[in-house]
Amino acid sequence: MPKLVFIEANGAEHVVEAQADLSAMEVAVRFNINGIDGDCGGQAACATCHVFVDRPWMERVGKPSEHEVQMLELAEGAADNSRLACQVIVTPELDGLVLHMPAAQF
Amino acid sequence: MASQSAEKLEHDKLAIEDIDVSDPTIFQKNRQGPIFARLRAEDPVHYCRESRYGPYWSVTRYQDIIAVDSNHQVFSSANATSLDETRAKGRGPNATPVGGFLGMDPPEHDTQRKIVSPALAPANLARFEHLIRERTRNALAGLPIGEEFDWAQTVSVELTMMMLATLLGVPFDERKQLKRWSDVIAGVPGDGVVESWEQRDSELKEMTRAFLTLRETRRMEEPSSDLLSMLAHSPVAQNMSDLEFASNVSILVVGGNDTTRNSMSAGILAFHDHPDQWAKLKANPALVDSAVPEIIRWHTPIMSQGRRATQDHELGGKVIRKGDKVMMWYVSGNRDESAIPDAGQFIIDRARPRQHLSFGFGIHRCLGNRLAEMQLRIFLEEILANDWARIEVTEPVGYALSSSVRGINRLRVRIHA
Ligand code: HEM
Numbered sequence: 118m119p120k121l122v123f124i125e126a127n128g129a130e131h132v133v134e135a136q137a138d139l140s141a142m143e144v145a146v147r148f149n150i151n152g153i154d155g156d157c158g159g160q161a162a163c164a165t166c167h168v169f170v171d172r173p174w175m176e177r178v179g180k181p182s183e184h185e186v187q188m189l190e191l192a193e194g195a196a197d198n199s200r201l202a203c204q205v206i207v208t209p210e211l212d213g214l215v216l217h218m219p220a221a222q223f
Numbered sequence: 224m225a226s227q228s229a230e231k232l233e234h235d236k237l238a239i240e241d242i243d244v245s246d247p248t249i250f251q252k253n254r255q256g257p258i259f260a261r262l263r264a265e266d267p268v269h270y271c272r273e274s275r276y277g278p279y280w281s282v283t284r285y286q287d288i289i290a291v292d293s294n295h296q297v298f299s300s301a302n303a304t305s306l307d308e309t310r311a312k313g314r315g316p317n318a319t320p321v322g323g324f325l326g327m328d329p330p331e332h333d334t335q336r337k338i339v340s341p342a343l344a345p346a347n348l349a350r351f352e353h354l355i356r357e358r359t360r361n362a363l364a365g366l367p368i369g370e371e372f373d374w375a376q377t378v379s380v381e382l383t384m385m386m387l388a389t390l391l392g393v394p395f396d397e398r399k400q401l402k403r404w405s406d407v408i409a410g411v412p413g414d415g416v417v418e419s420w421e422q423r424d425s426e427l428k429e430m431t432r433a434f435l436t437l438r439e440t441r442r443m444e445e446p447s448s449d450l451l452s453m454l455a456h457s458p459v460a461q462n463m464s465d466l467e468f469a470s471n472v473s474i475l476v477v478g479g480n481d482t483t484r485n486s487m488s489a490g491i492l493a494f495h496d497h498p499d500q501w502a503k504l505k506a507n508p509a510l511v512d513s514a515v516p517e518i519i520r521w522h523t524p525i526m527s528q529g530r531r532a533t534q535d536h537e538l539g540g541k542v543i544r545k546g547d548k549v550m551m552w553y554v555s556g557n558r559d560e561s562a563i564p565d566a567g568q569f570i571i572d573r574a575r576p577r578q579h580l581s582f583g584f585g586i587h588r589c590l591g592n593r594l595a596e597m598q599l600r601i602f603l604e605e606i607l608a609n610d611w612a613r614i615e616v617t618e619p620v621g622y623a624l625s626s627s628v629r630g631i632n633r634l635r636v637r638i639h640a
C-alpha cells in the first residue's frame with residue numbers, strides 16, 4: 118500500500134498506509150488525523166480538507182480543477198501548492214506523498 | 224387568509240403538486256417534518272406553481288442540496304437567497320440593501336468575503352475565547368435555581384449580543400441595539416418586529432449611519448483584532464462603497480446573532496426532550512465536541528436558502544429553467560436518512576457529526592461556522608461546570624413565523640440543582 122505523510126502545522130508527522138483509490142481526505146479521516154474534517158464528504162464543497170502539497174510532489178499530484186480552484190480561493194491562507202485532499206486520489210505513483218496541513222480549517 | 228393556511232396544513236391530503244412549503248405557518252407550528260418526508264420520498268425536486276412569493280422549486284434531499292449549493296455557476300445568489308426577495312433589496316428606489324456578499328456571485332462575492340474572513344479565522348477567534356468564557360460564566364452564575372424563567376431572553380439573547388458586540392467591537396452598552404437591528408434585517412412587515420417596509424428601511428438607514436460612524440472612529444484608532452477595525456483598516460475594503468460596507472456588517476449582525484442565539488435555546492430544548500443524551504453528556508463532558516454540531520444539525524437555524532438558475536439545468540429528473548427560483552431546504556436534507564443514519568434521532572456521539580447542511584456548502588458556506596461552534600462549545604462546557612441535575616423546559620415551545628430562520632423566541636425553563 119502507498120504511504121502518505123501528513124504533517125501538521127505544529128510539525129507533528131503522521132505516516133499512514135493508504136488504500137489506493139481512496140482520496141487523501143478519506144485516508145486522513147480513517148486514521149483520525151486531526152485537522153482534516155471533510156465536512157462535505159469529499160465533494161469539493163467545504164474546503165475543510167485543505168492541504169499544501171510538498172513542493173517536489175506538485176507535478177505528480179497534478180493541478181486542481183477549475184471548480185476546486187474556486188473553493189481554494191476562499192480557503193484560509195491558500196497558496197499555489199494548495200489542494201483539497203478529497204480531490205487527490207491515492208495511486209501507487211503517489212507512494213511517499215507529503216501533505217502539509219494548515220494551522221486551522223474553516 | 225387564516226382559514227386558507229389552516230387548510231394548507233392538511234398536507235397529507237394534498238395532491239403532491241399542491242404542496243407549498245413557503246407558508247411560514249408550517250414552521251411556526253413545527254409541522255414541516257412529515258411534509259418534507261413526503262417530498263423527499265415522492266417528489267424530491269418539487270415545483271410549486273403558485274405561492275405568495277411566486278413559483279419556485281424545492282430541493283429537499285441531502286445530496287441534491289449539496290449539488291445545488293456547490294454549483295454557483297448555475298445557481299446564482301444575486302437577489303435570490305430569500306423566498307421574499309424584498310427582504311434583501313428593500314422596497315423603493317433608495318432602499319437600503321442588506322445581506323452583503325451572501326447575496327452576490329463571484330467575482331464580487333470572493334473579493335468581499337476575503338476582506339471579512341481573516342476576522343473570523345480560527346486563529347483570530349482564539350483571542351476572543353477567554354473573554355467569551357468569562358462572560359458566559361458570569362451570565363450563567365446569576366441564574367435563579369428552582370424558579371421558572373425565560374432562557375431565550377435571559378441567556379441566549381444576552382450571550383449572543385455580548386459576543387457580537389465583542390467581536391465587532393461595538394461599545395458594550397449598544398449591544399441591545401444590535402439585537403434590534405438583527406431582528407429588523409430578518410424582519411418582514413406583520414411579523415411583530417416591523418410594521419411596514421418604510422419603517423424597516425428607516426431603521427436600516429439608522430443602522431447604516433451608526434456603522435459608518437463606528438468606521439470613522441476606528442480609522443482614527445490603531446488597528447485591533449475586532450471586525451470593524453479590520454474592515455476600517457483593510458486596504459481592499461477602502462473600495463467598498465458606504466452602502467456595501469454597511470451591508471456586509473449587516474450580514475455579520477444577522478449571521479452571528481439569530482443563528483447562534485437559537486442554537487443555544489435549541490440545545491436546551493433538545494436535552495430536555497432527550498434525557499438519555501443529557502445523561503450521556505454529563506457522564507462524559509468530552510462529548511461536547513460532537514454534541515455541538517449535532518445541536519446545529521438538529522435545529523437547523525437557517526432552514527432554507529434560495530438561488531436563481533442562470534441556465535436550464537437538470538436535477539433529479541426535472542428540468543429547472545433559466546430564471547427559475549430554487550429553494551434549498553436544509554431543514555429537510557438534515558433529516559434525510561439516505562445521507563445521515565438515524566437522521567430523525569438526536570444523538571450526541573455520532574461518528575461524523577459535522578456532516579450536516581446547516582452551514583450550507585460551496586462558496587457561500589458559512590463564514591462564522593467555527594465561531595458559532597466555539598460559542599456553543601463554551602456555552603455547554605460552562606453549563607456542565609455548574610453541575611446542575613437538569614434544565615427542565617416548562618412550557619410548549621413556540622417557533623417564529625418564518626420559513627427561513629428557525630427562531631425560538633421564548634423558552635420557559637426551570638433549573639434543577
Ligand atoms: C449556528 C450558527 C450559524 C448557522 C446555522 C449559519 C448558517 C449559514 C448558512 C446556511 C449560510 C449560507 C448562506 C447561503 O449559502 O446562501 C451562512 C453564510 C454566512 N454566515 Fe452563517 N451561520 C451561523 C453563524 C454565523 C456566525 C456566528 C457568523 C458571523 C459572525 C456568520 C456569518 C456568515 C456569513 C458572513 C455568511 C456569508 C458567506 C458567503 O456568502 O460567502 N454565520 N451561514
Ligand code: FES
Pocket residue numbers: 142154155156157158159160161162163164165166201202203204
Ligand atoms: S471534503 Fe469538503 S472539500 Fe474536501
